[in-house]
Amino acid sequence: MTTELKIYPKVKIAPHSILDSINTKVIVRNENCIACGTCESVCINKAHTRPRGYNTVITLPEKCEFCGKCVENCPMNALSIERNMLMDVMGDSRWTPELIISTWKQASTGSSPTSIECEVGRSGGGFDRLHFKFRDRAVKKEYVDTSIELNKRESGPRIRIDVPWYGGGMSYGSISKNVMLARAIAAKEWNTFTCTGEGGYPEELVPYKDHVITQIATGLFGVSEETIKRARIVEFKYAQGAKPGLGGHLLADKVTPDVAKMREVVPYRSLFSPFPFHSVYSIEDHKKHVDWVRAIKPELVVSAKVSTPSDVDMVAIGVYYAGANIVHIDGGYGGTGAAPNIAKKNIAMPLEYAIPKVHRFLEHEGVRDEIVLIASGGIRSVYDIAKAIALGADGAVIGTAELVALGCRRCGNCESGRGCPLGIATTDPELSCEIDVDWASQRLINLFASWKEQLVEILRKVGVESVEELRGRTDLLRYEGAKI
Amino acid sequence: MDRRYPSKVRRSVALSRYREILYEVLRRCPKTSGKNQKYVFAGWGDDIPEPLKAQTLVVDAKDFPQEGPESLSRFVVRAVKEGWKDFILFNLRGHRFVACGLQKSHGISIHVYGSSGDYLASGLMGAEVYVHGNAQDQVAQIIKDGKLVVYGDVGQALLYGAKGGEVYIMGSTAGRPLINAVGCPRVVINGTCLDYLAESMMAGDPLKGGGFAILNGITFDERGRITELPEPYPGGNLFSLASGGAIYVRDPYFKVGEDQLNGGKITTLTEEDWNLIEPYLRENERLFGIPVERLLTVEGKIRKPWEVYRKVEVSPLRALQSLNALGES
Numbered sequence: 001m002t003t004e005l006k007i008y009p010k011v012k013i014a015p016h017s018i019l020d021s022i023n024t025k026v027i028v029r030n031e032n033c034i035a036c037g038t039c040e041s042v043c044i045n046k047a048h049t050r051p052r053g054y055n056t057v058i059t060l061p062e063k064c065e066f067c068g069k070c071v072e073n074c075p076m077n078a079l080s081i082e083r084n085m086l087m088d089v090m091g092d093s094r095w096t097p098e099l100i101i102s103t104w105k106q107a108s109t110g111s112s113p114t115s116i117e118c119e120v121g122r123s124g125g126g127f128d129r130l131h132f133k134f135r136d137r138a139v140k141k142e143y144v145d146t147s148i149e150l151n152k153r154e155s156g157p158r159i160r161i162d163v164p165w166y167g168g169g170m171s172y173g174s175i176s177k178n179v180m181l182a183r184a185i186a187a188k189e190w191n192t193f194t195c196t197g198e199g200g201y202p203e204e205l206v207p208y209k210d211h212v213i214t215q216i217a218t219g220l221f222g223v224s225e226e227t228i229k230r231a232r233i234v235e236f237k238y239a240q241g242a243k244p245g246l247g248g249h250l251l252a253d254k255v256t257p258d259v260a261k262m263r264e265v266v267p268y269r270s271l272f273s274p275f276p277f278h279s280v281y282s283i284e285d286h287k288k289h290v291d292w293v294r295a296i297k298p299e300l301v302v303s304a305k306v307s308t309p310s311d312v313d314m315v316a317i318g319v320y321y322a323g324a325n326i327v328h329i330d331g332g333y334g335g336t337g338a339a340p341n342i343a344k345k346n347i348a349m350p351l352e353y354a355i356p357k358v359h360r361f362l363e364h365e366g367v368r369d370e371i372v373l374i375a376s377g378g379i380r381s382v383y384d385i386a387k388a389i390a391l392g393a394d395g396a397v398i399g400t401a402e403l404v405a406l407g408c409r410r411c412g413n414c415e416s417g418r419g420c421p422l423g424i425a426t427t428d429p430e431l432s433c434e435i436d437v438d439w440a441s442q443r444l445i446n447l448f449a450s451w452k453e454q455l456v457e458i459l460r461k462v463g464v465e466s467v468e469e470l471r472g473r474t475d476l477l478r479y480e481g482a483k484i
Numbered sequence: 485m486d487r488r489y490p491s492k493v494r495r496s497v498a499l500s501r502y503r504e505i506l507y508e509v510l511r512r513c514p515k516t517s518g519k520n521q522k523y524v525f526a527g528w529g530d531d532i533p534e535p536l537k538a539q540t541l542v543v544d545a546k547d548f549p550q551e552g553p554e555s556l557s558r559f560v561v562r563a564v565k566e567g568w569k570d571f572i573l574f575n576l577r578g579h580r581f582v583a584c585g586l587q588k589s590h591g592i593s594i595h596v597y598g599s600s601g602d603y604l605a606s607g608l609m610g611a612e613v614y615v616h617g618n619a620q621d622q623v624a625q626i627i628k629d630g631k632l633v634v635y636g637d638v639g640q641a642l643l644y645g646a647k648g649g650e651v652y653i654m655g656s657t658a659g660r661p662l663i664n665a666v667g668c669p670r671v672v673i674n675g676t677c678l679d680y681l682a683e684s685m686m687a688g689d690p691l692k693g694g695g696f697a698i699l700n701g702i703t704f705d706e707r708g709r710i711t712e713l714p715e716p717y718p719g720g721n722l723f724s725l726a727s728g729g730a731i732y733v734r735d736p737y738f739k740v741g742e743d744q745l746n747g748g749k750i751t752t753l754t755e756e757d758w759n760l761i762e763p764y765l766r767e768n769e770r771l772f773g774i775p776v777e778r779l780l781t782v783e784g785k786i787r788k789p790w791e792v793y794r795k796v797e798v799s800p801l802r803a804l805q806s807l808n809a810l811g812e813s
Contacts, residue, residue, distance in 0.1 A: 219664050219684075220645025224628050225587050225607035264647050264667035265686040266694075269727035272684040278663050279622045279641045288580075288622070291551045292603045295581035298553050 008162075009189035011110030011449045014442040019104045019407055020062040024097065024116055026084045027059045027070070033078035039070035065115060094128075094333060095400070095410045096121045099380055106450035107405035107443035118454075119383040126333070126352050127384045129480040134461040144456045145466035148395045150233065151301045151325045152370050159232060159301055162191040163452055164395035164467045165385050167402060168334075168376055169215040169237060169305075171199030172222075173250050173259045173271070174414070175403070175425050176432035182440030183402060184208035189441075190448045195235060195397075198248070198273060200262035201227040213303070216293070218247060219273030221263040228296050233326075235303040236289055238276065241330030241351070241377035243343040244307035248273030253417055256427045283318035290323045301325045303374070307347075308332065308354035313361035316373070320362070326372045329354050333378020334399060351377050352391060359392025359472055382451035386458045392472045405447040406440050485597075485616050486635040486654075487773055488708035506597065510574050513542045523572070532563050540570040545579050550601060557581035564592060576600050583613045589630065602639070605632050608649060621658070624651055627669065633771055642677075643669055648695070650764070654772045655703070659719070662697055665729065671697040672768045679719030687729030691756055696730045698761055698768075698793075700779060710778055715739045723748035723796045731796040732761050736782040740794065749799035753790040761793075 027047075035057050039048040047064035050057050071079045087097040102118035112118050120128040150159040167183050174197060181204050187194040188211045195213040196205070200222020205212050214231035216223050218238075228234055239245070250259075250271040260267040280286055290302050303326035304319040306312065312329055319327040331351025332343075348354075355375050362368040375388040376397035385396040404410070407422050419426030423434025459467060462476045470476070485506075491498050513525035517533045523540050524533050528547030535541070541563055548556040556579040560571060569592050573582065576598030583594050583605045590610035597616050605613045606625035618636035625641065627649040637655035644660070647667035656675030662682040669687060676699065688694025701716025716735045723731050724746030732753065733740055742750060765776045780786050 220626050221664075221666070223626050223645065224647070225585065225609055225626075228607070229585075229587060263686075264688075266688050266728040269686065271686060271727070272664070272725055274664065274684060278644055278660050278680075279625065288602060292581060292584065292606060292622075295551065295555070295557050295603070296585040296607060298558070 008449065008452065009186075009445045011446050012442055013109060014439055014446055015062075015108055016104070016407060016443075020108055021060070022084070022086060022101060022104070023061055023064065023066070024084055024087060024101060025066050025081050026061060027064060027066075028080050028082050029057075029059065030078050030080070032076040033057065033074075034076055036075065038073050038075060039079060042069045042073045044069075091410050093122045093124070094378060095380060095404070100404055100409060103381070103401060103404045103447065104407070107447045110446035110449040112450050112454055118381055121380065126350055126378075127380075127387050130352065130387050130477050131480060132383075132386070132390070132458060132462055133476055133478050135463050139460045139463060139465055141456055141460060143465050144459045145468070146452060146455050146459070148372070148467060150372055152372055153325055154370075156301055156325065157232065157299050161193065161395075163448060163455070164389060165379070165398050165451075166192045166213070166395070167194035168397040168399040169195035169197035169213070169217070169235065170399060171197030171215075171250075172202055172262055173197075173199040173254055173427055176423055176427060176435060177202055177204060177258075178432055178435040178437050179403070179406065179424055179440060180205060181437050182406070182435070182444055184212055185437070185441035186402075186444035186448060187211040189445050190452075192448075193233065196222075196227070198222065198237065199250075199259065201230070202262065206230070215305075216289075217273060218275060218277050219271070221265075221271070221273070225296050228293055228300075231297075231300070233301045233303060234293050234297075235305055235326075235328065236277075236286070236324075237305045238280070238286070239305070239307035239330070240334075241307045241332045241348045242334050243340065244309065244332075244347050245275055246340075246343055247275040254419055254427050256429065258429070259427045283315075283322055286319065286324075287322035294323075303328050305330055305376075308349040308351065308377075310349060312349060312354050313358050316358045316362060316371075317365055317367070320365075320367050320371045324371070326374055327358070328374040328376060328397060329358060330397075331375070331377030334376060348377070351375055351388070355388055355391040355393050356472075356474065363472075382454045383458070385451070386455060386467075386470065387477065389467060389470045390473050390477050392474075394468075394471060401447070402444055405443050406435060488704040490707040503597070507544075507575055510542050510572065511544060526559075526563075532559070532566050532568070535563075535567045535569075538570075539568075540572055541568045542572045542574070545573055545576045545598065548579060550578050551580050555579065555581065557584055560594070561585045564589065569593070571595065572597070574598055580604075581606070583608055583611055586611055605630070608632065618655075624649065627651070628667075635772070637675070643671065646695070650767075652768055652771050662729075665695055667695060668693055669695040669697075670764055671695075672700070672764055673697060674700045674702055674768065674772065674774060676701055676713055676715070676717055677719070680721045680724070681717065681719070682723045682726055682729060682731055683721055685723060685726040685729040689728065690730045690760060694729055696732060696761070698732045698734075698764060700734045700774070702734070702774070702779070710774060717744065720744050721746050723798075726798055728798060730757075730798070732757065733794050733796060734779060734792055735794045736787065736792045738794070740796075745796065747799060748796050751795045751797055753793045753795050755790075757795055758789040758793070762789075 045063045090097040091100050098117040102116040105113045147162050148164045183194040188208050198217035209230045213233045213235050214227045215235045252268045252270045257267045302324045304324045305328040316327045332348035372394045375393040379396045379398050388396045414425035418428040423431045513523040517524045523542050525542045527544040545556045571594045574597040578601045580601030581603050592611040595614045602620040603622045608627040608630040610630045612631040615634045619634045619638045621639035625644045628647045630649050632651045634653045638657040640658045642657045642661035646665040646669040651671045653673045657677040659678035660680040664684050666686045690696040701713045705711045722744045
């Protein structure tokens with residue numbers, strides 16, 4: 001068997017001076033320390049150092065692997081390993097501090113840290129209680145194929161992406177232009193996609209247009225025949241799992257002159273994206289939508305993003321018969337800090353229920369191999385992606401994980417005032433400069449490299465040779481706490 | 485067809501006969517283009533003829549599929565690529581997406597006869613489209629530039645998400661026109677509409693290049709005379725939650741009330757407003773034969789514009805007002 005080996009983007013260290021120093025634990029040095037230098041001499045990572053001109057030893061947390069040698073060898077018992085107090089204030093039960101930190105580390109280095117939990121959170125349900133049944137079969141790594149096809153119909157262009165994920169719609173307005181650009185660069189490097197969201201199509205993204213999905217959402221901001229024609233894939237966003245039945249609302253502070261220009265609105269006035277599409281009240285209306293964009297560009301691959309109501313399976317089959325290529329189901333775990341918690345937690349069906357429901361219904365209807373099922377909404381890690389696929393999806397869409405890779409701490413202040421102080425979820429010209437495009441794109445490239453490596457490992461360990469083979473293999477999953 | 489005249493037969497009967505004759509005349513246009521020939525005919529299955537200067541392509545839509553790669557809409561797109569600029573499309577039977585997919589299309593004009601389908605002129609970017617009859621739903625969605633003239637009524641969600649362009653509607657529209665319109669669309673609706681006119685409109689300040697709609701609240705009686713509708717706007721949620729743009733309502737009897745709004749406010753027309761809208765009303769007069777002076781006439785007397793028209797404009801939301809007050813304090 002010969003397999004074409006692809007050259008993937010190079011991993012380069014993309015450090016962050018603060019994030020890299022944060023770990024789940026800390027070395028605490030008490031007043032007994034006499035700066036004898038023993039810790040410095042036993043540490044193989046050079047995590048202890050004596051700054052020139054000082055007679056004290058300090059610990060560099062970004063270098064420490066918490067092996068404990070320094071603690072054991074300290075003659076004065078001055079060192080101890082303790083839980084980092086930041087763990088108590090950062091993240092939540094889904095995006096635990098461990099997951100956040102492991103994502104940062106992957107983005108910095110391109111590989112997953114062995115000492116930090118990077119698979120599950122502590123939500124007590126969903127993907128956090130699903131685990132793979134690893135069998136460690138001997139599937140050679142280079143034979144494991146992680147690519148998926150995004151158009152399974154007989155007609156239309158073939159679009160194959162190298163990894164089973166792409167970036168979800170985040171508009172210019174919800175995130176900064178630099179972040180959009182970084183996402184597009186990483187998508188191109190990994191031969192996958194990112195999505196405009198509904199805030200328009202910044203000109204800076206045009207060089208990456210083959211890897212940018214044009215989203216048409218209910219506000220129709222920034223959508224024109226040009227932006228539709230430019231795309232290989234157009235996504236209709238009918239609903240968002242984090243807030244189904246609710247429209248979008250971009251608060252006035254984020255409508256800077258640049259955002260306003262892109263959306264052709266008044267600066268510093270709140271913007272509304274209605275729910276639903278005022279022109280779509282039925283699946284027939286959705287078909288008209290699909291026909292319309294294909295009247296503009298016949299060779300378009302069309303995706304329909306829907307939330308996960310209890311009849312999501314019926315919605316999915318309707319999406320198929322309306323001619324779309326991708327049904328994208330968005331569960332309720334996603335969303336930025338802008339989505340209200342009451343909506344996130346109480347409306348949409350949990351993604352882990354929705355995926356198998358849709359997958360099996362499409363199978364039952366005999367059309368499963370003609371439509372691509374993409375899952376999103378709270379996909380945090382490549383483990384979540386693999387679990388979604390094992391439950392029946394073809395691939396997944398990510399969003400928050402990319403922002404975390406750029407330094408997001410899940411503080412939830414995306415919508416307040418000028419937006420994110422880190423320059424991620426903001427349009428403030430001053431704050432946006434906090435994100436350097438080259439640095440940010442490299443971090444995303446690194447994260448994807450780490451995920452790819454882990455995905456290959458997962459596939460190898462469950463004994464399949466391609467990610468497409470994993471689809472619907474619920475037999476490879478076990479539910480923690482299930483009575484057998 | 486485009487005007488209202490007194491007639492001894494029902495208008496629909498007269499129009500049916502007129503259409504038969506018009507279509508027969510159009511079908512007799514030659515298929516091949518030659519010098520001194522103004523019109524060239526094409527039908528389903530015909531190759532697109534080579535255009536000569538100032539020629540009009542006359543297309544019988546009858547056997548074209550209503551949608552899809554071989555549809556009338558795609559035929560027009562291909563003809564534009566071949567160099568055609570002027571079109572008469574006739575005998576439409578629900579053919580959809582007419583004038584879609586043309587992209588930047590300044591200098592192109594399309595006249596449509598028959599029963600046009602939905603999404604007509606959606607995404608228009610410069611062309612002029614004249615619909616000689618009624619139009620359907622989702623007309624001129626996301627229109628960016630160009631001109632649309634409808635000699636009849638229009639269905640739901642006219643100009644949804646519009647960014648610009650000039651639109652003239654001889655009759656009325658169904659619900660939800662101009663929802664989420666941004667940029668600078670300029671619209672004249674001579675009749676009325678059901679409800680939710682310009683909900684969430686975000687089209688800037690009309691006096692500084694933003695968008696607006698003029699609602700005249702008139703109709704034609706059986707003898708083709710202009711008459712007043714009982715109410716210029718009978719529905720609710722007029723201009724609700726809008727943060728830009730304006731509605732100019734011809735409302736000499738002050739029938740539109742604040743209870744029909746949701747966030748906007750009714751103000752008096754200024755001279756500046758009138759200077760802005762008068763050219764559009766003059767063009768409306770040219771297109772539909774609705775004299776500006778007649779629009780200003782109330783109970784037999786020509787009035788000042790601000791006695792006849794009222795302006796619905798943006799009002800800061802109460803929630804935001806209180807925030808501002810907090811900020812100021």
